[in-house]
Amino acid sequence: MEKxxxxxxxxxxxxxxxxxxxxxxxxxxxxxxxxxxxGGGGGKTRTIVNGAAIEKGGVNFSEVYGKTPxxxxxxxxxxxxxxxxxxxxxxxxxxxxxxxxxxxxVRYFEMSPSxxxxxxxxxxxxxxxxxxxxxxLEDARFFHQELKNVCDxxxxxxxxxxKKWADDYFYLKHREETRGVGGIFFDRxxxxxxxxxxxxxxxxxxxxxxxLPIYSHLILNNRNKSFGDRQKNWQxxxxxxxxxxxxIWDKGTKFGLDTGGRTESILMSLPxxxxxxxxxxxxxxxxxxxxxxxxxxxxxxIDGTSV
Amino acid sequence: MEKxxxxxxxxxxxxxxxxxxxxxxxxxxxxxxxxxxxGGGGGKTRTIVNGAAIEKGGVNFSEVYGKTPxxxxxxxxxxxxxxxxxxxxxxxxxxxxxxxxxxxxVRYFEMSPSxxxxxxxxxxxxxxxxxxxxxxLEDARFFHQELKNVCDxxxxxxxxxxKKWADDYFYLKHREETRGVGGIFFDRxxxxxxxxxxxxxxxxxxxxxxxLPIYSHLILNNRNKSFGDRQKNWQxxxxxxxxxxxxIWDKGTKFGLDTGGRTESILMSLPxxxxxxxxxxxxxxxxxxxxxxxxxxxxxxIDGTSV
Numbered sequence: 258m259e260k261x262x263x264x265x266x267x268x269x270x271x272x273x274x275x276x277x278x279x280x281x282x283x284x285x286x287x288x289x290x291x292x293x294x295x296g297g298g299g300g301k302t303r304t305i306v307n308g309a310a311i312e313k314g315g316v317n318f319s320e321v322y323g324k325t326p327x328x329x330x331x332x333x334x335x336x337x338x339x340x341x342x343x344x345x346x347x348x349x350x351x352x353x354x355x356x357x358x359x360x361x362x363v364r365y366f367e368m369s370p371s372x373x374x375x376x377x378x379x380x381x382x383x384x385x386x387x388x389x390x391x392x393x394l395e396d397a398r399f400f401h402q403e404l405k406n407v408c409d410x411x412x413x414x415x416x417x418x419x420k421k422w423a424d425d426y427f428y429l430k431h432r433e434e435t436r437g438v439g440g441i442f443f444d445r446x447x448x449x450x451x452x453x454x455x456x457x458x459x460x461x462x463x464x465x466x467x468x469l470p471i472y473s474h475l476i477l478n479n480r481n482k483s484f485g486d487r488q489k490n491w492q493x494x495x496x497x498x499x500x501x502x503x504x505i506w507d508k509g510t511k512f513g514l515d516t517g518g519r520t521e522s523i524l525m526s527l528p529x530x531x532x533x534x535x536x537x538x539x540x541x542x543x544x545x546x547x548x549x550x551x552x553x554x555x556x557x558x559i560d561g562t563s564v
Numbered sequence: 565m566e567k568x569x570x571x572x573x574x575x576x577x578x579x580x581x582x583x584x585x586x587x588x589x590x591x592x593x594x595x596x597x598x599x600x601x602x603g604g605g606g607g608k609t610r611t612i613v614n615g616a617a618i619e620k621g622g623v624n625f626s627e628v629y630g631k632t633p634x635x636x637x638x639x640x641x642x643x644x645x646x647x648x649x650x651x652x653x654x655x656x657x658x659x660x661x662x663x664x665x666x667x668x669x670v671r672y673f674e675m676s677p678s679x680x681x682x683x684x685x686x687x688x689x690x691x692x693x694x695x696x697x698x699x700x701l702e703d704a705r706f707f708h709q710e711l712k713n714v715c716d717x718x719x720x721x722x723x724x725x726x727k728k729w730a731d732d733y734f735y736l737k738h739r740e741e742t743r744g745v746g747g748i749f750f751d752r753x754x755x756x757x758x759x760x761x762x763x764x765x766x767x768x769x770x771x772x773x774x775x776l777p778i779y780s781h782l783i784l785n786n787r788n789k790s791f792g793d794r795q796k797n798w799q800x801x802x803x804x805x806x807x808x809x810x811x812i813w814d815k816g817t818k819f820g821l822d823t824g825g826r827t828e829s830i831l832m833s834l835p836x837x838x839x840x841x842x843x844x845x846x847x848x849x850x851x852x853x854x855x856x857x858x859x860x861x862x863x864x865x866i867d868g869t870s871v
Contacts, residue, residue, distance in 0.1 A: 290843065304842045315842070431821040431830075493837070500838075501831075504811035505821065514738040514812065521843045523738075524808075529841070530800070531807070533834040535611045535622070536597070 258458065260379075263365045264320045264343040268301070270363075270465045271318040271345050275303050277469040278316070278349070281476055284309035287316065292519050297323030302522040305349075306529070310356065310476050314349035315525030325368065326516035333368070338377070341367040345465065346509075348526040349472065350499075354492035355482040357389035357396065357437065358499060359472050360526070362509065363465050379454070381461050382444035384419075385468065386427045387475075388437030388499060390492045391544055392551045396475060397438040397558040404441050405559065407467050411460040412451070419443045424554040429502050434552040436502050491545050494537060496528035503527060565765065567686075570672045571627045571650040575608070577670075577772045578625040578652050582610050584776040585623070585656070588783055591616035594623065599826050604630030609829040613836070617663065617783050621656035622832030632675065633823035640675070645684070648674040652772065653816075655833040656779065657806075661799035662789040664696035664703065664744065665806060666779050667833070669816065670772050686761070688768050689751035691726075692775065693734045694782075695744030695806060697799045698851055699858045703782060704745040704865040711748050712866065714774050718767040719758070726750045731861040736809050741859040743809050798852050801844060803835035810834060 275287045285308020293299040300319030305311050322341040330336060344364030351358065362383045369377025387400050401420070408415035419441035427436040441464075446457050503510050503526050513523040539545035556563050582594045592615020600606040607626030612618050629648040637643060651671030658665065669690045676684025694707050708727070715722035726748035734743040748771075753764050810817050810833050820830040846852035863870050 306842065313840075313842070431827045497834070500807060500840075501811060504808060505818075511812075520738045524840065525842050527804070527840040530837060530839045532837045533620075533807075533831065534836070535613065535620070535832055536828045 258454070260341055260343065260365065260367060263458070266462065267320075267343055267345050267363070267365075267465075268318050271301065271303065271316055274345075274347065274469050275305075275316050277473065278305070278311065278314075281473045282308040282310045285311050290522075292522065294321045294323075294519070295517075297321060300519070300522060302519070302525065304525055308352075310351055310353070310480050312350050312352035313529040315347065315522070317346045317522055317525065319344060319346075319522070328515050329512070335368065338368050338370055341369075344383070346526075347468065350496070350528050351476065351480075353480055353482070354390040354484050354488040354495075356476055356479045357387050357393075358496075358528075359385070359387055359475070361385040361465075361468050363461050365461075379447065380444070381446040381457050383461065383464065384423060384426065384440060384442035385464065386423055386437060386440035386442070388495070389548070390488070390495045392438060392548045393479070394558075394561065396478065398561070399474065400438065400440065400471065401558040403467060403471050404464075407460075407463050408441065410463060411456065415443075415460070416441065421555075427502070428554065429498060429506065431505070432498065432501075434498070434549070435554060436499065437552070438556075438558055439554075490532070491539075493530060493532035494534065497531040497533050500527055500531045565761070567648055567650065567672065567674060570765065573769065574627075574650055574652050574670070574672075574772075575625050578608065578610065578623055581652075581654065581776050582623050584780065585612070585618065585621075588780045589615040589617045592618050597829075599829065601628045601630070601826070602824075604628060607826070607829060609826070609832065611832055615659075617658055617660070617787050619657050619659035620836040622654065622829070624653045624829055624832065626651060626653075626829070635822050636819070642675065645675050645677060648676075651690070653833075654775065657803070657835050658783065658787075660787055660789070661697040661791050661795040661802075663783055663786045664694050664700075665803075665835075666692070666694055666782070668692040668772075668775050670768050672768075686754065687751070688753040688764050690768065690771065691730055691733065691747060691749035692771065693730055693744060693747035693749070695802070696855070697795070697802045699745060699855045700786070701865075701868065703785065705868070706781065707745065707747065707778065708865040710774060710778050711771075714767070714770050715748065717770060718763065722750075722767070723748065728862075734809070735861065736805060736813065738812070739805065739808075741805070741856070742861060743806065744859070745863075745865055746861075797839070798846075800837060800839035801841065802855075804838040804840050807834055807838045 279286060285305045287303040287305045290302045298321035300317060302315060302317050304315045306313050320343040325338045325340040344362060347361045349359050364382050367377055367379040405416040423439045423442035426442045427439055448454055510523055539549050586593060592612045594610040594612045597609045605628035607624060609622060609624050611622045613620050627650040632645045632647040651669060654668045656666050671689050674684055674686045712723040730746045730749035733749045734746055755761055817830055846856050
């Protein structure tokens with residue numbers, strides 16, 4: 258398939274996810290900003306605020322191309338190429354601290370010596386991860402099982418490999434804690450002796466389609482749970498950690514800001530509010546403590562064991 | 565003078581600034597955490613919360629030494645050295661949006677082939693900058709004039725050079741805005757044909773001593789100004805930008821987190837709360853708009869002209 262087909266499919270995925278989320282939310286409506294990138298391409302940023310379940314979120318589509326930014330050439334050790342990138346990025350911050358934050362990104366990337374040349378390289382990348390304010394073991398199991406189901410349809414090694422990659426990627430090194438219960442992460446999925454472009458793309462599509470049912474379930478399962486000031490305060494602290502991850506460690510954010518991406522589209526991932534308290538430590542034995550304690554790599558959330 | 569004398573002087577500066585701030589605040593009291601660095605040295609982190617004027621802040625002293633972290637060796641293109649660093653770092657977030665946020669750092673750094681060898685290089689670095697939630701031209705003029713007075717006592721080129729350096733350093737590239745009205749910033753101040761270690765140190769001391777009277781004036785001048793929800797909301801947005809700068813751009817924060825510094829001492833600089841609203845734009849003609857519009861490099865705050 259052509260890159261244009263991929264971009265069209267992603268654009269349709271954005272539409273379906275927004276419609277589905279509006280239905281589940283019941284109140285919030287997405288608004289759309291269409292933007293152009295000076296060097297080529299652009300995107301549609303769709304944001305939602307003050308829904309019944311979603312307090313702030315974005316479902317972004319972009320298709321950008323042109324001369325490859327110097328920073329990226331340096332990173333990839335390439336010279337003088339054109340690039341093409343298209344994808345969907347999602348971050349949703351729920352109003353209730355009992356509902357987890359979710360993130361997904363699926364993207365396609367191409368590099369070629371010139372814009373008319375199709376001899377270049379291409380790859381897919383992406384990931385999805387869940388950040389509960391309070392870890393619910395059954396939700397974590399459900400989330401990982403659903404991702405494993407998608408992965409297993411495409412390759413027996415996908416889930417284990419990409420789950421580990423997510424543990425390493427969604428990690429706040431300076432806190433020695435994971436962002437949440439992880440998920441899957443992958444990059445540079447190209448063709449080789451095992452995969453064609455079509456089979457890689459099939460995986461990306463299935464993952465994209467899995468997003469809405471997974472998060473709908475997690476909203477519906479948790480939105481009616483009661484909470485009070487204590488849970489809201491904890492949510493604000495966890496949102497502070499979310500902001501820390503995105504601003505310090507997230508390579509996508511860093512790359513976007515470094516290469517002149519649209520700041521407001523990139524930073525739509527930030528929480529509506531956040532708090533920082535000097536040296537805050539949850540009291541031993543509390544649900545907050547249990548959550549903090551569960552923010553570790555190498556937990557098998559499906560069978561509940563630590564690897 | 566010996567490094568030990570410098571460290572002692574910094575430690576005393578921390579004490580005097582904390583005492584002075586408690587007096588001006590009238591309610592808040594600093595609490596102290598003493599910490600050790602596994603590789604050598606440690607520090608005293610003093611934090612204050614919920615004062616009458618200061619909502620959250622820290623005045624930190626540290627004296628760390630040992631084998632130079634690899635990241636720093638890479639940056640400085642050196643091999644196999646020992647380092648010694650001591651300094652005072654301050655960030656104060658006032659509760660009132662009418663009082664500006666302030667930051668100061670003064671530090672001394674030494675690199676030597678071994679810990680017993682005094683033949684190595686040394687330098688001073690630091691800076692001070694002001695981040696008003698609402699720019700007050702008279703306050704900005706006062707702040708810069710006070711800094712210029714300190715600079716002018718030590719070298720006629722200091723103020724202009726270090727003021728420009730601050731404009732470039734305290735800059736949110738992804739927003740194309742400065743963090744506030746700037747101040748002064750400098751690094752690698754060593755000896756040369758114009759300066760001795762003593763004259764450099766004299767400048768650092770005078771700057772350190774200027775902090776308390778400057779910020780005391782700015783608190784006293786503004787703490788009784790009335791404000792409402794509108795000003796508090798704007799403060800939360802400006803605090804979000806402050807968090808963005810510290811987590812994305814601040815080299816000191818990045819370096820500290822990368823090299824295993826004490827996270828809670830480094831991130832004491834973060835605001836107590838922050839908010840992010842997608843694509844927030846202040847309405848033309850409002851005080852918020854005027855402030856946003858004033859967050860630019862190359863403004864001469866003393867005579868009120870743009871350079």
